[in-house]
Amino acid sequence: MEEVRTFLLKHAEEDLLPWKHQSFASTHFGLSIGQVERIALEAGLLPSRYQRNRKTISLANQLRLFRSHAAVIGCGGLGGYIIEQLARLGVGRITAVDPDVFEEHNLNRQLYSSPATLGRPKVEAAHKRVLEINPAVTLYPLKVAFSKTNGFDMLQGVDVVIDALDSIPVRLELAEVSAEVNAPLVHGAIGGWYGQVATQFPGENTLRKIYSRNTDGKGVEKGLGNPSFTPAVIASLQVAEACKVLIGQGVPLTNRKLHVNLLEMEVNEIPY
Amino acid sequence: MKVTVKLFATFRAGRFGEQTKEYSPGTTVGDILNELSLPLDEIGATLINHRHVEEDQLLKDGDTLSIFPLVGGG
Known part of the structure; x- marks a missing residue:
C-alpha cells in the first residue's frame, strides 16, 4: 500500500492525480481503479476528473462521497x-x-x-x-x-x-x-x-x-x-x-x- | 364569505390558476372539490393558508385554499 501511495504522490501534479497514472497504478499494482482512488484520496490527492468539483466539494468530502x-x-x-x-x-x-x-x-x-x-x-x-x-x-x-x-x-x-x-x-x-x-x-x-x-x-x-x-x-x-x-x-x-x-x-x-x-x-x- | 382557491399543475386545465369568489357559510373543502369536478383519487394535497386540511374542513372568510394533484411517476 505504501508503495502505491509513494507512486501516486510522485506522479501527482500538485495535488491532482491524472487519469493516466491512476489507470497505470491500477494495472501495475493489480488493484481496482476504485482501490487506487481510495489510496489517492486518503493521501490527499484528488483524481483529476474531480478538479471542477473541488470548489463545491472539498477533498475531504470527495473522500466521504467515495466511501x-x-x-x-x-x-x-x-x-x-x-x-x-x-x-x-x-x-x-x-x-x-x-x-x-x-x-x-x-x-x-x-x-x-x-x-x-x-x-x-x-x-x-x-x-x-x-x-x-x-x-x-x-x-x-x-x-x-x-x-x-x-x-x-x-x-x-x-x-x-x-x-x-x-x-x-x-x-x-x-x-x-x-x-x-x-x-x-x-x-x-x-x-x-x-x-x-x-x-x-x-x-x-x-x-x-x-x-x-x-x-x-x-x-x-x-x-x-x-x-x-x-x-x-x-x-x-x-x-x-x-x-x-x-x-x-x-x-x-x-x-x-x-x-x-x-x-x-x-x-x-x-x-x- | 370570500375564499380564494388556487389550483396547481394539471388542475388548471379548463379551470383557472387562482380565483376569489363568494361562498356561502358552511362550505367545506369537499364542496369546492365537487364544484370544480376534481376527483378525490387525483388529489395530492389540499391546504388552507399553508396548513393541510381534509374534505370536511369548513372554510372561513379570507381563507386561501390550495389544491395540488397527485404525482407518482418515475
Missing part, C-alpha cells in the same frame, strides 16, 4: 439520470434496483435506453455505462422488483436511498424499509410537466404524509406520460439532495416538498 453507498430504486426515467450523476460525482458504491428491460416507449426519456439496449435489463445498461464513465465507482445491479420483503437486505448499510420508482404503493414500502435500516430517503416523482422532490430522514414520516390521501393510485403521470426534460430536472434535484445528505452540508428538503411546474415555471413549497 459512501447510495441505493437507487428504479432505473427508468429518474433512475438513469440519478445513476449518471452519482457516478460522475464520485459516489463510491451504487446499488441499482429495477426488474425491467428497456422497451420502445422508454426511448423518449430514459438515459440508458437506445435501440441497441431494447430488451436488455435496465440495471445491466446502468452497470455498463457506469463502468465506462467512472470505473472507480462500483455499481451493484439488482434485476428485481423492490418490495418490503426483499428490501431490508438491499438497503442495510446504505448511506442514502433514492426513490426513482413509478408506483405509489412501492414508494411507501421503500419509505418504511428506509426507516427500518435508518437511512435517509430522497423522494422524487414526475408526471408530464410536473414533478416533486422531498427528503425524509429516519424518524420522519414525510412520504406517508405526501401520499396520505391516495396510497394505491397513480398520479398525473397516468394521463400525461413523461417527456425527456422532467426526469432530468427532478433527478438533478434529488442528486443535489443526496449529495448534501452524504457530505452533511446545506439545508435539506425535510418536512417539506418542492412541487415543480415546468409548464408555467413555478416552484411551490408544501410543508409537511
Whole structure:
C-alpha cells in the first residue's frame, strides 16, 4: 500500500492525480481503479476528473462521497439520470434496483435506453455505462422488483436511498424499509410537466404524509406520460439532495416538498 | 364569505390558476372539490393558508385554499 501511495504522490501534479497514472497504478499494482482512488484520496490527492468539483466539494468530502453507498430504486426515467450523476460525482458504491428491460416507449426519456439496449435489463445498461464513465465507482445491479420483503437486505448499510420508482404503493414500502435500516430517503416523482422532490430522514414520516390521501393510485403521470426534460430536472434535484445528505452540508428538503411546474415555471413549497 | 382557491399543475386545465369568489357559510373543502369536478383519487394535497386540511374542513372568510394533484411517476 505504501508503495502505491509513494507512486501516486510522485506522479501527482500538485495535488491532482491524472487519469493516466491512476489507470497505470491500477494495472501495475493489480488493484481496482476504485482501490487506487481510495489510496489517492486518503493521501490527499484528488483524481483529476474531480478538479471542477473541488470548489463545491472539498477533498475531504470527495473522500466521504467515495466511501459512501447510495441505493437507487428504479432505473427508468429518474433512475438513469440519478445513476449518471452519482457516478460522475464520485459516489463510491451504487446499488441499482429495477426488474425491467428497456422497451420502445422508454426511448423518449430514459438515459440508458437506445435501440441497441431494447430488451436488455435496465440495471445491466446502468452497470455498463457506469463502468465506462467512472470505473472507480462500483455499481451493484439488482434485476428485481423492490418490495418490503426483499428490501431490508438491499438497503442495510446504505448511506442514502433514492426513490426513482413509478408506483405509489412501492414508494411507501421503500419509505418504511428506509426507516427500518435508518437511512435517509430522497423522494422524487414526475408526471408530464410536473414533478416533486422531498427528503425524509429516519424518524420522519414525510412520504406517508405526501401520499396520505391516495396510497394505491397513480398520479398525473397516468394521463400525461413523461417527456425527456422532467426526469432530468427532478433527478438533478434529488442528486443535489443526496449529495448534501452524504457530505452533511446545506439545508435539506425535510418536512417539506418542492412541487415543480415546468409548464408555467413555478416552484411551490408544501410543508409537511 | 370570500375564499380564494388556487389550483396547481394539471388542475388548471379548463379551470383557472387562482380565483376569489363568494361562498356561502358552511362550505367545506369537499364542496369546492365537487364544484370544480376534481376527483378525490387525483388529489395530492389540499391546504388552507399553508396548513393541510381534509374534505370536511369548513372554510372561513379570507381563507386561501390550495389544491395540488397527485404525482407518482418515475
